[in-house]
Amino acid sequence: MANKNLNQAKDAKKDEFYTQLADIEKELRHYTEHFRDKTVFCNCDDPYESNFFKYFALNFNRLGLKRLIATCYDGSPVLGNELLLDFGETTDLPKKIAYKVDITEVTDVNGDGAINLADIQYLMQNDKNVISILKGNGDFRSDECVELLKQADIVVTNPPFSLFREYIAQLIKYEKLFLIIGPYNALTYKEIFPLIRDNKMWLGYGFQAGNAYFRIPNNSTKEYVEGVFDESTGLVKFRNCTWYTNIDHVKRHEELILYKNYTLEEYPHYDNYYAIEVKKVSDIPYDYEGVMGVPITFIDKFNPDQFQILGITENNINLQQYWIPNCKKYDRPYLNGERKYSRILIRKKQK
Numbered sequence: 001m002a003n004k005n006l007n008q009a010k011d012a013k014k015d016e017f018y019t020q021l022a023d024i025e026k027e028l029r030h031y032t033e034h035f036r037d038k039t040v041f042c043n044c045d046d047p048y049e050s051n052f053f054k055y056f057a058l059n060f061n062r063l064g065l066k067r068l069i070a071t072c073y074d075g076s077p078v079l080g081n082e083l084l085l086d087f088g089e090t091t092d093l094p095k096k097i098a099y100k101v102d103i104t105e106v107t108d109v110n111g112d113g114a115i116n117l118a119d120i121q122y123l124m125q126n127d128k129n130v131i132s133i134l135k136g137n138g139d140f141r142s143d144e145c146v147e148l149l150k151q152a153d154i155v156v157t158n159p160p161f162s163l164f165r166e167y168i169a170q171l172i173k174y175e176k177l178f179l180i181i182g183p184y185n186a187l188t189y190k191e192i193f194p195l196i197r198d199n200k201m202w203l204g205y206g207f208q209a210g211n212a213y214f215r216i217p218n219n220s221t222k223e224y225v226e227g228v229f230d231e232s233t234g235l236v237k238f239r240n241c242t243w244y245t246n247i248d249h250v251k252r253h254e255e256l257i258l259y260k261n262y263t264l265e266e267y268p269h270y271d272n273y274y275a276i277e278v279k280k281v282s283d284i285p286y287d288y289e290g291v292m293g294v295p296i297t298f299i300d301k302f303n304p305d306q307f308q309i310l311g312i313t314e315n316n317i318n319l320q321q322y323w324i325p326n327c328k329k330y331d332r333p334y335l336n337g338e339r340k341y342s343r344i345l346i347r348k349k350q351k
């Protein structure tokens with residue numbers, strides 16, 4: 001039990017890293033037209049800390065938003081201190097409180113057309129905007145946060161990675177549009193992969209060269225191994241994050257240019273699957289109509305008009321129809337008795 005609690009605490013600490021405004025801007029510019037008249041919900045976001053909240057407050061009028069809601073979680077070690085002052089609370093009260101900010105109007109005070117202040121106090125001068133303490137702890141799964149989720153059209157945030165499966169399951173259950181950051185390897189989770197296969201979710205544009213830099217609370221640098229935390233910038237670098245979405249975008253329909261032709265020598269058949277091995281995504285042959293095993297990074301290039309995803313070779317019982325009978329090893333593909341990397345099985349779509 002003690003170990004379980006310790007692990008949970010460690011996981012919670014590892015969830016505390018904050019997205020930079022520039023990264024949000026870089027990804028969000030590809031989806032601008034989807035936000036008009038929409039209610040956006042940032043449900044893992046302390047408005048004082050979160051650049052997601054800041055981005056939408058700053059761009060409220062440009063995007064034509066109807067409403068922006070942000071809720072934060074009282075488990076966050078950085079949460080709530082500023083807000084106590086706003087509510088005129090005394091220091092006897094607990095330091096951490098969960099609250100909600102609900103914005104329906106952002107006014108241009110100078111009349112110069114520019115909104116350059118995402119400051120909470122400034123936004124709250126407008127009677128149409130409300131800041132209130134939540135009844136519970138701001139957990140995205142709590143009844144009051146689910147009620148807000150139901151009112152939202154699009155959820156945009158960087159949620160706790162330790163709860164990523166549950167987080168996605170909730171978005172799917174309530175049929176919400178979303179644009180969120182998550183761990184790259186979540187692609188292969190047995191709860192997530194079928195959503196990708198069935199075109200219910202896909203990758204966004206992602207971070208430049210796969211490098212994502214985040215801010216962390218001051219006291220947590222020692223949680224990160226050397227090389228991850230950069231003292232000169234105060235940022236941590238993760239290679240394992242990406243954007244997940246179910247909002248359509250241009251890149252998703254870009255055709256992957258195929259230039260290699262199929263030969264039996266270069267593309268051997270697996271021992272245990274009716275499929276050929278393709279070592280690199282760029283090597284997918286243009287003239288092979290059957291099933292191909294490709295690296296997981298294929299998902300970055302996946303265009304649903306060009307290819308069909310059949311499954312992933314690990315933990316996926318749905319691939320039964322591609323198994324070669326009387327072969328004992330049905331997880332990863334085998335080539336001449338050698339176990340290979342996990343592969344995604346795909347097929348070209350008929351034009």
Ligand SMILES: C[S@@+](CC[C@H](N)C(=O)[O-])C[C@H]1O[C@@H](n2cnc3c(N)ncnc32)[C@H](O)[C@@H]1O
Binds near residue numbers: 045046073077158159
């Ligand atoms: C990866 S951080 C990102 C914070 C912020 N969204 C951003 O991008 O800067 C995830 C946040 O989710 C919060 N969190 C953890 N568990 C949560 C829960 N059950 N419900 C809501 N938020 C939670 C954490 O406290 C943390 O601040």
